[in-house]
Amino acid sequence: MRITSENFxxxxxxxxxxxxxxxxxEYIGIVKAIIYNSLQSYNDPQLVEECINDTFLGVYDNSRQFEGNQEDFRRWICTIAKFKAIDKQRKLSKTEIVTDINEIKNAVKSAEEEFFVWSSTEDILKMMTKLEPVDRDIFTMKFFLNMKNEEISQHLGLTKASVDNRLYRGKKRLQQIRLGGLLT
Structure with missing residues (x-):
């Protein structure tokens, strides 16, 4: 049987x-872009390739857990790619010693980035399933596709204020889920 966009x-x-x-x-381009953007500071093409391979292996291994259509699949694979890159960064940061003051400045992360780096990939994905579908879309676009709030609002047909509010409330909800142990 031939594999198509309708049956893959x-x-x-x-x-x-x-x-x-x-x-x-079909998805090598976007996966490579996400991982390269996250790991380009390491200037290691082999590291990027390894992370890309890990992403597709993760997709294959966890494919039975996926539920949704082709557009949902695109978001799902982008999320996996971003988390695989974050996992690589976390592993590398434990082994490297930061010696340059500019590297120290670049290591300072926002609260959102720190939250995502702190949590494991599986925990984040489980927590995001507790959010409303629109909120999951907003979080995926904001933190994994690096879209601006204005772009998200245009894409989803919402006001920028609505996107801002949903991000704020979603962060609070994820924090409650993480602290309350509501992952089960």
Whole structure:
């Protein structure tokens, strides 16, 4: 059977390698861009390639957990790519010694970035499932696709104020979920 955009999710869940090949061919560009943007400061092409491979392996291994359509799949694979890059950064930061003052300045992260780095990939994905679908979309666009609030509002047909409020409330909700242990 030929793998197409209409049936690749079904075949990926059945662990057909042809479906994985389709996913790699279809999504390699965006996955590479996300990972490269996150890991470019390490100036290590092999590290980027390894992270890309880890992403597609993670997609294949966890494909049965995915539920949704092709657009949801695009967000899902982007989220996995971003978290794999964050995991690499976390592992590398534990082994490297920061010696340059500019590196120290670059290491300072915002509260949102620190939250995502602190949490494991699986925990973040589980927590995000507790949010409303619109809020999940907003978080994915904001923190994994690095879109600005204005772009998100235009894409979703919401006001910028609504996006700002949903981000604020969503962060509070994720913090409650994390602190309250509501992941089960």
């Amino acid at each position: 999710i079904k075949h990926l869940k059945r662990k057909r390698e042809e479906a994985l090949e389709y996913v790699i061919e």
